[in-house]
Amino acid sequence: MLSSTEENYLKAIYKISERDNKAASTNAISSEISTSAASVSDMLQRLSSKGMTHYEKYKGVTLTEQGNKIATNLIRKHRLWEVFLVEKLNFTWDEVHDLAEQLEHIQSPDLVNRLDQFLEHPKFDPHGDPIPDADGNFTHRRQIELTNLATEEIGTLVGVQEDSSTFLKYLDRMGLSLGTELKVLEKFEFDGSVKLLVNNKEQITISNKVCKNLFVKK
Amino acid sequence: MLSSTEENYLKAIYKISERDNKAASTNAISSEISTSAASVSDMLQRLSSKGMTHYEKYKGVTLTEQGNKIATNLIRKHRLWEVFLVEKLNFTWDEVHDLAEQLEHIQSPDLVNRLDQFLEHPKFDPHGDPIPDADGNFTHRRQIELTNLATEEIGTLVGVQEDSSTFLKYLDRMGLSLGTELKVLEKFEFDGSVKLLVNNKEQITISNKVCKNLFVKK
């Protein structure tokens, strides 16, 4: 069995490979989990000797099938716990990330599955991210970045890229939550900011950076 | 903040002091948490330097107010999680101990209290053990050991001493669970075993060892 630390490395490698579509570099991992490159280098050798990663010195690292399975399961646990915290314990969506980081390391295959059942097999977490099933299959999101919506088009907010507390609090403040209907009124070329009609009522303008972090369904 | 390991030492010290009504010895702790006496000795000095324990070499150890508070809170968390696992996720009472050992180390004051609220402030865990409130106060159990029941007396099973999986499975097998009504039919002096009438129906005989692990309310 792996330590929590080792598990966190696998998750980081998964996340980076997913994002960049290539082997994760030592530096990318070290900045993802805030440790020195030296520590990462050490750990990569350990994870490889345990059959979790394919690693060639100076060439970056990818997950083996086994490593991928563990990483996916961590994500499953993380997102299910987030649903539990929000739906059952009434936490807000900006409070649950750090807690789920702890809970995802609880060891018990039975627990995850019972939790999944208790929550009635949710497909998405409170941030709109898909929850993989017990076999590691994700429900594919039919969603696009808000930036890809043309003027006058309407979409429903179904997910966010970032889940930092500051970003989520900002969204709450602007009256944006999952399920909110958005109509693009105007796109400003100058800085990429966008003027929106929210739920057919209020008008707000959001920056390009915010825009890129919002997923909508047409 | 303390590590999980340090927390486990505090819990062990709490448990032993409670049971024996005196300072916990190095050996008692080492057998409670299955580590060498040398490791315990080391740890006791560390915990004392952190203000968690009163420790005098060769004289055993007791908890400071702060240490006591942490230990009590761990017990609170442990028992609340056990209620959650049994009531909400349908685990059986013999399956939850090890999982609760992991869950009790999750750090978040908010989480415990929300869990408590979600479970509607249970007073006892699935083994009949009292759950301390947020201030560390236990509901006093008005219960006696089954061994103290005289012949012909009737009691309701309200708690168990041990919560090892083997013991609890044995009880299930014998048709004994919390709430079961027991009538003492005969006490055998020879080996301390006892013949019981269970729920006014079946007759069983249990050993003295089992007897000592059962609490009843008259």
Added chain:
DNA sequence: TTCTATTTTTAGATTAGTCTAAATTTATTA
């Protein structure tokens, strides 16, 4: 293609928690 900058790895040290073996202190008992 060669030199320089960047990235990555190695070397060596540190901390928490553990161990065994040896030394020391306390308890028991003759």
Added chain:
DNA sequence: TAATAAATTTAGACTAATCTAAAAATAGAA
């Protein structure tokens, strides 16, 4: 009360995970 047994602590070593500094390898630019 002196000798022996038991309990406890200290010494020294090990592993996992981390760090900084130095060395080595790779990538990029002239």
